[in-house]
Amino acid sequence: MTDFLNNNSFSVRYSDKRANLSARAIDSDWFDGNACIDTVRNTLFTAGWSFVNPLKIAGGGTMLLGSAVLQTDYHRGQGYMELADTAGPGTALSSLPYYINGNPDYAAVGAIVPLRFLLKSAQGLYQFESGNFATAFLGPGMRLGVRFDGGVDMDLPAGTVLNQIRGLPAYAERWPWSNGNFSGTLYFWMYDRAANNWAETTLPGGNCGQVNDRFGSFILARHESAGIGPFLAGVNSPSAVCSPLAIGRAWQFRQPPQIVFIPDTDGLDRSLDWVAQTGRDSVTGDLNFKADMTGTIGNNAVTFFDFETLAFFTGPQPTASGGGWVMTSPGGEITVIIRQSVDPSSELVGMEFLFADSRSSIVYDSFFYGRPSGAVSYKLWGGLGGRIGHPPQVPDYRIIASSLGFAIIDVLNDPGNARNCLLAVCPRLAQEQLDGGATKSVLIVGPNNLNQGMAWDQTFSVSNDGADFITSTALAFTRAGICTAAFGFNYPLLTSNGRTFLQNAWVMAPPAGRDGPESQILGRVPDCLVLTGDQPQGYRFSFDGHTFICIATQGPGTGVGGRDRPVCSLWMAAD
């Protein structure tokens, strides 16, 4: 039955959680995928999204995410971000850190729990500013524990290295390793923003390229001996192959091109005097570390160690895309992979969003070496060059996320910029109580759409009731878009004193993916409202106790004939 009352009343359909963060690219020709991806990930996490372990256990079952627990009492201020004040021994550290201090080199710096048994991009290793970490955050003697939940060794293809903490997804690399196969061994990562050239001194092959001061160090500590000696790698050349763990693409990374391999615990201790002690109970139990943060390496304080489950350097080519995170909305309506993307021709680095639908099979191989089947892909890029009088401009992305979707906009919105923006929403749920419609729909509006108009005839995808995504490229006629008052004449719909109206954010798209002349109502865009006026992207206003940010707008344009398109804008609650 039609819920007449719900239908006919203005209201914003708020989701459970909201968050927003700025995710600014660093420069025009080098997209800081690390910072942006991490920011997107953190914002989604704060809005209630959870992580998906793409790995499968033997037999094809879902591999659980690992967990981390505190081994010692924790008190507020001891260095763990966003944790409950009462966290004590055995408390699972489920929070994900985010902390941005404004320093681009520390963008997406992790402010806390470095124990993330999740896929992440290589560039996303959390770090602490030297000085802050040792003195203000983690106290001497603090013990962290790693609990191995349900882990199994991975049976990886030949030539593949799995860097895992037993049972936890790690990173994989298809590059033909010369140092052997480490499958099944136990590793953890440590990350150091080391001094210039520090890593070079211990390079085994000496074939690493130049290491400049933009690069930090990457340290891989192997807990079980596999007879492989330490190595370091630093790469800043696209063609350099200095280390199996720093395959070509490392040149794109601002931070982690250097890797240290430590053969065993003793070696770790010897090499890193700031790690006073490590220990392992067993490969099936807990792994405990005691971090004595009093030491330094040269003049550079260790930023942090990071028990990583990395997924980076994926793909066999230096310009291959890969890495990233798999995240799903709280109700499972939207599953998205956020990863770095490289344009092989231009070597531009950007951020890719792969949205999974019913056909998607996010498994280890398909995830790392190609897009999941059934997924649709949209990419955001850094500055794509300017025009006369407009130098290339770095996008200043802002992500506004809720538990039912997210929007990413470039708040700079400069005419010379690429004007990238993206919106992915679940505009209908069963509780919407509309007449006979889909119980859920996922609508993705691709880049270069939102800031140009409120109706879209290109780069959008829609999935109803979990069915396959249908993309706009398969549709000749049908448009998607926002419903608004049908008043043109190059004027917005106003009250007699010039006030705009707030309207329900009804969104339309091809019904069930069918092509045709008409779109149909999918539902209300969560956390959004429509204003019958136009304002620039990124503008804000307060309403209903929330801050709304303008994510899409269309002013009077050159429509058909004498009546131009309706003036309206789409606003999303950001808090």
Added chain:
Amino acid sequence: MSIARAFPIVYSPSGVGASTNAAFRASLHTLLSPLMAFTTITNGFSYTLSSPQGLAAKLNIWDSALGGDPDAVAFQLTSFDGTRVGFLHQVRAALGRTFSAHACPCQLLLWIPTVGRDLPLGTAFQCGIPFVPNLSPASACVAPIGPGSAEECWWSCSDWADDSRNFRWSFESGGAWSVCYNAHLMLSSLPFQELARLRLVTQALATPIPTSLGAPRTLLRLSNGVPNGPLYLDPMIMWGDTPTSPSTVKGQLFNCVLPSADRALDGGYTVDSVDFLNYLHDPISDQSKWSSLFLVLDQTQLPTGAGLGNYVY
């Protein structure tokens, strides 16, 4: 509930006899006199429209014999003090003709059942004082809708012109309408720009509006659902304050709702246990797909509580 309500509602299906001019006026008086205060004028009555918000206007109905037509009954709105005079509409009596009516103390819709755009002229008339949001303490207004407060707001529309568009078969008025807001009077018989025309506000996909209103537009119906499952929207009404200024929204019609779907003229529909009759159907091209206009037939069926407006002004 976002239907603006003005009670009592009187729905008279084919109950307004109009075989003659006198019979027509007598039937109307029977219908309107319980709802509105009235005074006698020459060959007719002057009824006082009064909205729940305290706005008022006059509706004069009399035998004008305009143009020597003995069947023509004149309908004309004026300001409450009579100083601002609206368009002189005519609705015609004819042998055996009966009108249907939907009325409340501040609004009157008159029509011949099953007759929409069909000629002859003089078969449909609408007028009223809309619900003006800023006067309602229950509305979600964040600012006054007009300069200062609305002290006067009324409209009228009919098919009595060569361009017979009216709310019986179009969301835009044609050649016979008049509006007045805070002493700003406009008549269709005077020069005006298209953007100032009296119209109901429909909704559509935010694509460019075609030059011709008869051009296809995108439906607003629910996906994957029952055919044409509509949205139900508030019937906002708008016009320009001057003949050259863009229309602005003045308020919304009372006792009706605007479904975003094509519905048969005079069709009966029940939504959430509320019975409606569809007053508006545009037979031209695809324009009728935009919306319909559902009239509330029984006020007792309306749920209680909730607000008055679909929109925050």
